[in-house]
Amino acid sequence: MTREEETSVTSHPLSVGKGNRPQDFALMLRLVAASLCLRCQCVTPLHFNLRTCATQSSAENQQIVEDLYHLSVDIQKVRKLKGWVLCQSPAYPKEIACLLKDIGASELSIARIFTSHPEAVLCHPKHIQAQRELWMSVCSSQKDLVGIIEKFPASFFTSSSHHNNQQDNITYFQSLNLNKRIITKLMATAPQSFSRPVTQNKTMVHTLQQTYQELGGDELNMKIWLQKLLSQNPFVLLKPPEVLKQNLLFLRDRGFSSAELLHLLSKLRGFVTELSPDGMYRTLAYSQDTLGCSGAELRNIVLKCPALLYYPEAALSERIDGLLHAGISVSQLKETPTVLELTSQIVKYRIQQLKSLRYDVRTGSLEVLNGTKKDFEMNCGKLQLRRERPIFNPVAPLKGDD
Numbered sequence: 320m321t322r323e324e325e326t327s328v329t330s331h332p333l334s335v336g337k338g339n340r341p342q343d344f345a346l347m348l349r350l351v352a353a354s355l356c357l358r359c360q361c362v363t364p365l366h367f368n369l370r371t372c373a374t375q376s377s378a379e380n381q382q383i384v385e386d387l388y389h390l391s392v393d394i395q396k397v398r399k400l401k402g403w404v405l406c407q408s409p410a411y412p413k414e415i416a417c418l419l420k421d422i423g424a425s426e427l428s429i430a431r432i433f434t435s436h437p438e439a440v441l442c443h444p445k446h447i448q449a450q451r452e453l454w455m456s457v458c459s460s461q462k463d464l465v466g467i468i469e470k471f472p473a474s475f476f477t478s479s480s481h482h483n484n485q486q487d488n489i490t491y492f493q494s495l496n497l498n499k500r501i502i503t504k505l506m507a508t509a510p511q512s513f514s515r516p517v518t519q520n521k522t523m524v525h526t527l528q529q530t531y532q533e534l535g536g537d538e539l540n541m542k543i544w545l546q547k548l549l550s551q552n553p554f555v556l557l558k559p560p561e562v563l564k565q566n567l568l569f570l571r572d573r574g575f576s577s578a579e580l581l582h583l584l585s586k587l588r589g590f591v592t593e594l595s596p597d598g599m600y601r602t603l604a605y606s607q608d609t610l611g612c613s614g615a616e617l618r619n620i621v622l623k624c625p626a627l628l629y630y631p632e633a634a635l636s637e638r639i640d641g642l643l644h645a646g647i648s649v650s651q652l653k654e655t656p657t658v659l660e661l662t663s664q665i666v667k668y669r670i671q672q673l674k675s676l677r678y679d680v681r682t683g684s685l686e687v688l689n690g691t692k693k694d695f696e697m698n699c700g701k702l703q704l705r706r707e708r709p710i711f712n713p714v715a716p717l718k719g720d721d
Contacts, residue, residue, distance in 0.1 A: 379405040383440065386412035391430040397437045404437040414444040419468070422451060422461040428469050436472035446479040453485060457493075457502045467507050474510040481514040488513045488520055495524070501546050509553035526560035530567065534581040544585065552589030562592050569596040573603065574618055586625040594629050605632045609639055610649055624656040637663055645670055646681040655685035669695055676702045 383405055388394055390412060397405060404410075412433070419429050433439060451464070454475065458464045468475045477485070485506075492502045506513050512520060527548065531541055548555060567580055575583070584591055606627060607617045621627050627635075641663035642652060652658070658666065669688050670680055676699060680688065687698045 380408050380410060383407070383410045383412060386410075387433060387437070387440070390416055390433060391426065392433045392437075393430075396434055401437050404441065407441055410440045411442070411444055412440040415439055415442065415447055418444060418447050418451065419465070422465055424465045424468070428465060432469055432472050436476060439472060439476040442476050443479065446482070447476070449479075449482060450475060450477070453482070453489070454503075454506070457489060457499045457506065459499060463503070467503065471507040471510075474507050477510060477514060484516060485513045487517040491517050491521060495545070496542060497546055497549070501550050504550060505553045505556075509556065512553070512556040520556050523556050523558070523560055526563060527555075530563060530584070531581070534577045534584070536581055548585070548589045552592075555589035555592050558592040562595075565596060566591050566594050566599070569599060574614055579618070579622060582622060583625050583628075587628065590629055598631075599628050601632055602628060602630060602635065605635060609635075610653060612653060616653065620653060620656045624659060626660050627656060630659070635659065638666070641666060647685065648681075651685055655689070657689050658685050661688065672699060673702070676706060678702055 379402075384394060387397065387405075394405075416429050416433075419432065424432070454464055454467070455461070458467070489502065489506075492505070524545070527545060528541060531544060532538060536544060567584075570580055570583065603617060603621075606612075606620070607614070610617075610620070612620065630638075638659050638661070639652070642658065643649070645666070647658075661669075666688065672695075673680060673687065678687065687702070688695070690698070
């Protein structure tokens, strides 16, 4: 190191030599900190410019925001859930709102629709007009259509590329003489089945009809059966036909007759397409082992409670353990397996309610536990009346007029 370099190092403000006092060193530190702050201020404009560019790239379309604001749409909710919509162009909030008003939608309904499904404003008005005509071919009234749009906006505001498939599927289901209400429900709750090619729906419907007839179903009642099946489980159309065939073959191998399979297919509301042979095998094996029943007894239990087939093993274990802990016997479960359709929390609450009415489920029928909340309340009402009804004593003398 040269003499000049050595001199510059020792004379640096941060160097603490013999001649520097601690007070001088503290002052130097403050000066350095101040200089760093000045440097930070020089960097700040660059950082601000970078943020400005990033914000501009995703800037909101102010026209959309203003139009939605005037339509009383919850802008903050739209920003939080689907803020990307506010950055799109072109958009047609006013035009779509006018079309909705034409079919009877109130301002409040329009605000709800745009808040829950803001993508609606990106649809071209011509496409929405075509959708309106398409849906009115199956809807009984404009009022019903407004209710569907408010409840299922994504089903109505679909891509224009799906329009032809929707039209073809409507024509096909109408050819089956299905009720318009059923077709409307299918379109609303399972729009995917109407957006895809009609050939796929034809294949699944043909499989269902063929299975119904092969299991001994009456052809005269097939239309009603199909309507109920599609109404109860619209998503059955989206399942591969092979799934239905595999599940029915598995159950047949377990000893179920054709008539019993037809009963299950109807009572399970089409959920037989949601099952798999492996899942049903584990459920049935667990149920048979836990309840200690034979194969024939197990089939009888399943026929009484078809829902047993699609409950996971863990859910069944929790429900059975809860019932046994409450003092209910295995024989009672075999007699009334439908109590397994209730969660452990519901069963516990209902047992407590029955206790207050002096009804002991350990010795009485479990049927009183079954049913919906309304059904249970009716059963409790009957028990209450029975408890409060005075006992008639035929030996007691009748009171006469004095």
